[in-house]
Amino acid sequence: MPNLKNPPLKNRERDNRIHIFESIRWYFLRNIVQTKNARKVVLSDGVSITKPYSFGLFYLLILIGLSYYFVDLIVISYFEITPFELFVKRIPNFTNIVSKMITDFNLPYLPRIIQPLIDTIQMAILGTFIGAAFALPVAFLASQNLVKSKVLTNVIKLILSFIRTIPTLVYAAILAFAFGYGTTIGVIATAIFTFGILSKMLYEVIETLDLGAFIAVESTGATKTKAFIASIIPQIMGTFVSLTLYSFEINIRASAILGYVGAGGIGILLDDHMTWREYGHLGVILALLLVVVFIIENISRYIRKKMS
Amino acid sequence: MNPDVQSMYQKRPKTLARDITLLIFFTIVIVWSTQTIHFDGLNPAGIVISRSILDALTKPNLEWLLNFGEGTSIPKLMLETVAMAFLGTILGAILAIPFAFLSARNITGRFASFFGNTLIGMIRTFPIFILGLMFIRVTGPGPLAGVLTIGISSIGMISKLYVEIIEDIDSGIIMALDATGANSFQKIRYGIIPQLTPNFISTAIYRFEINVRNATILSLVGAGGIGFTLTAALAVYRWVDAAAALWGIVIVVLVIEVISNKVRSMLVSGDR
Numbered sequence: 005m006p007n008l009k010n011p012p013l014k015n016r017e018r019d020n021r022i023h024i025f026e027s028i029r030w031y032f033l034r035n036i037v038q039t040k041n042a043r044k045v046v047l048s049d050g051v052s053i054t055k056p057y058s059f060g061l062f063y064l065l066i067l068i069g070l071s072y073y074f075v076d077l078i079v080i081s082y083f084e085i086t087p088f089e090l091f092v093k094r095i096p097n098f099t100n101i102v103s104k105m106i107t108d109f110n111l112p113y114l115p116r117i118i119q120p121l122i123d124t125i126q127m128a129i130l131g132t133f134i135g136a137a138f139a140l141p142v143a144f145l146a147s148q149n150l151v152k153s154k155v156l157t158n159v160i161k162l163i164l165s166f167i168r169t170i171p172t173l174v175y176a177a178i179l180a181f182a183f184g185y186g187t188t189i190g191v192i193a194t195a196i197f198t199f200g201i202l203s204k205m206l207y208e209v210i211e212t213l214d215l216g217a218f219i220a221v222e223s224t225g226a227t228k229t230k231a232f233i234a235s236i237i238p239q240i241m242g243t244f245v246s247l248t249l250y251s252f253e254i255n256i257r258a259s260a261i262l263g264y265v266g267a268g269g270i271g272i273l274l275d276d277h278m279t280w281r282e283y284g285h286l287g288v289i290l291a292l293l294l295v296v297v298f299i300i301e302n303i304s305r306y307i308r309k310k311m312s
Numbered sequence: 313m314n315p316d317v318q319s320m321y322q323k324r325p326k327t328l329a330r331d332i333t334l335l336i337f338f339t340i341v342i343v344w345s346t347q348t349i350h351f352d353g354l355n356p357a358g359i360v361i362s363r364s365i366l367d368a369l370t371k372p373n374l375e376w377l378l379n380f381g382e383g384t385s386i387p388k389l390m391l392e393t394v395a396m397a398f399l400g401t402i403l404g405a406i407l408a409i410p411f412a413f414l415s416a417r418n419i420t421g422r423f424a425s426f427f428g429n430t431l432i433g434m435i436r437t438f439p440i441f442i443l444g445l446m447f448i449r450v451t452g453p454g455p456l457a458g459v460l461t462i463g464i465s466s467i468g469m470i471s472k473l474y475v476e477i478i479e480d481i482d483s484g485i486i487m488a489l490d491a492t493g494a495n496s497f498q499k500i501r502y503g504i505i506p507q508l509t510p511n512f513i514s515t516a517i518y519r520f521e522i523n524v525r526n527a528t529i530l531s532l533v534g535a536g537g538i539g540f541t542l543t544a545a546l547a548v549y550r551w552v553d554a555a556a557a558l559w560g561i562v563i564v565v566l567v568i569e570v571i572s573n574k575v576r577s578m579l580v581s582g583d584r
Contacts, residue, residue: 071402074395078536082456097449126345133342169565170558171529171539177546178365182358187348245334260439264532268348271439278445286442294437310330 101283108284109291117273117289121296124269127187127262128255131194136248138199143206149215150236161207168200172258176265190259190267197258198251205247206240213239242311249304256300260293361549368551369558376556384541386560393537394564396455396530397523400462404523405516408467412474419478429475436468440526444533455536462523462530470519477511510579517579521565521572528561 043055083091144150146160176193183189217235226234263271270289277285379385413419415428443465447457486503494502531539538557545553 070398074399077392077395078399078455078459082451082454086452091451094450098446101446101449123348126348129341129345130348133345165566165569166562169525169562169569171525171561173529173532173539174542174558177543178362181361181365182355184355184358186350188350191349257437257439261441261529264441274439274442278442290438290442293439294434297437298433307334310334 104283105287105290109287110282110284111288113285113288114292117270117292120268120270120273121292123187124259124271125256125296127190127267127269128194128252128259131191132198132248132252132255134191134195135198135200135251136202136244138195139202139206140244142199143203143210146203146207147210149211149213164200164203167196168204172197173261173265176262176267180266185266185268187268189265190262190269193262193267194255194259198248198255201254202247202251205251206244209243209247210236210240245311246308249308253297253301253304256297365551365554368555371552372555372559373552374556376553377559386538386541386556389538389541389557390560390564392455393527394524394568396458396535396537397462397520397527399459400527401466401516401520401523403459403463404466404470404519405512407463408471408474409512411467411471412478415471415475416478418481432468432471432475435465436472438465438468440465440530441533444530444535448534453534453536458527458530458535458537461535462526465526466519466523469522470515473515473518474512477508477515481507514576514579517572517576521569524565524568528565 044052045055046052142160142164146157146164148154148157151157172193175196176189179189179192183192213236217239218231221231221235222228259267259269260271260274263269263273264275266272270293273289274286277283277289376384377386380387411428411432415425415432417425419425420428440461444457444461447460447464451457451460481504485507486499489499489503527537528542529539531537531541532543534540538560542554542557542561545551545557
């Protein structure tokens with residue numbers, strides 16, 4: 005039965021009502037920028053067309069206003085203290101580091117970073133696995149089409165957003181108090197991060213699933229559990245594996261950072277060489293990292309192709 | 313009765329061999345990586361500390377959290393963090409455009425796009441902290457180093473997503489414009505730009521969300537923002553102060569996520 009009390013509004017009417025921002029936007033458009041006559045075009049065959057409103061200018065003004073405010077906050081206040089010549093004079097500091105990474109490339113150093121690199125990879129694998137193992141059931145619980153209680157799904161989604169907002173580094177720093185420094189906290193921090201993003205990506209996929217298969221299996225007399233295993237799990241498994249591999253790639257990149265709070269792996273070395281200005285060593289590590297990421301990306305692309 | 317169902321069932325894709333191979337592969341890899349864990353019991357003092365951190369989360373230092381004036385003010389620090397992310401995103405989103413057009417296969421061909429993609433991959437792998445430390449040697453510690461770091465490090469992901477958008481361009485529209493007698497400039501203005509802009513902006517907003525998170529940790533290396541306050545408080549065991557900073561981050565990131573989701577769904581659906 006149609007809802008007579010609150011008839012659905014057309015887009016524009018609804019926009020007009022939502023809040024002050026919308027009203028300002030519409031006032032701006034109708035009265036300042038585009039009157040109806042200005043938007044009217046008469047074609048050669050006499051048909052007249054009214055162009056739709058364009059909000060581009062309005063948003064552009066907001067963007068420019070915000071940028072101006074932020075530039076004033078950061079860039080202009082910086083150059084009030086630091087003379088511009090000094091800034092220009094120090095630009096070679098940056099380019100020198102880059103060129104030294106290439107010219108001082110210290111290849112004999114390579115064998116000594118293999119072990120930290122393996123630590124980093126193991127850390128990422130284990131963290132991704134643990135995070136993914138927890139993410140799958142939680143993602144099902146957070147999906148609105150599978151769980152009827154809207155309160156439950158929303159509470160879980162809120163907790164997940166909360167987990168995601170706290171930076172991984174902070175988890176690692178706090179965990180270090182309880183577990184001591186080393187790869188263990190790296191694994192746990194990676195697991196928490198993976199859990200956060202993976203369950204979000206998963207429930208977004210699950211919510212778009214076609215439940216027709218589930219109902220069809222149920223109608224053959226299967227119990228809910230059996231129908232779930234037969235219809236939902238096969239639909240989601242491929243996506244689950246490929247999303248897990250995707251977050252594994254992210255984790256490999258991120259684990260270079262985790263070393264900063266003492267979570268082991270290759271990050272500590274990066275920090276040390278930067279402090280001691282050993283850019284040749286840094287170049288070796290970065291090159292190796294690039295190669296490893298490239299290989300892992302290709303393996304995971306291959307597996308994803310096999311899965312789908 | 314119905315031979316179709318039976319025969320189709322027989323012809324179903326056989327994935328058992330593949331699944332078992334993958335399962336064995338994953339099991340070996342995971343078992344191999346468990347050797348990274350060296351767990352020798354919890355540190356008893358650490359448990360007390362973890363407890364007090366959790367306690368502090370319920371009673372953060374409100375003097376900092378609600379201070380809009382002089383002294384340590386979480387709102388001000390968060391504003392600086394967001395400003396860093398905002399300017400950095402604009403910088404990155406603009407710098408990414410040439411990289412993306414260079415790497416799009418339908419624009420520059422196979423060789424140049426391979427070169428461009430390698431370049432993008434290198435930028436993506438470059439650790440953000442190292443980049444931050446390099447920029448600090450130019451600008452000195454402060455938020456400007458953060459803006460530059462975020463800008464350059466965003467190029468990688470943004471241009472990778474831009475490339476996908478450019479490669480998805482519907483050439484039919486350009487052909488249709490051709491048929492109306494449009495010149496090159498008009499084809500770009502009415503055929504290409506309207507196809508790219510909404511997706512480009514949506515990508516930039518998505519990266520902005522990530523950049524706000526990155527900006528919160530960047531000050532660990534001295535590049536401005538709230539992270540330094542947080543880690544300094546953790547280092548001297550002032551949990552209530554750390555909790556104040558943490559709540560600042562949580563609130564701002566959540567608000568930005570909500571806004572970004574709303575704007576992006578508006579852009580994608582075209583429902584203004």
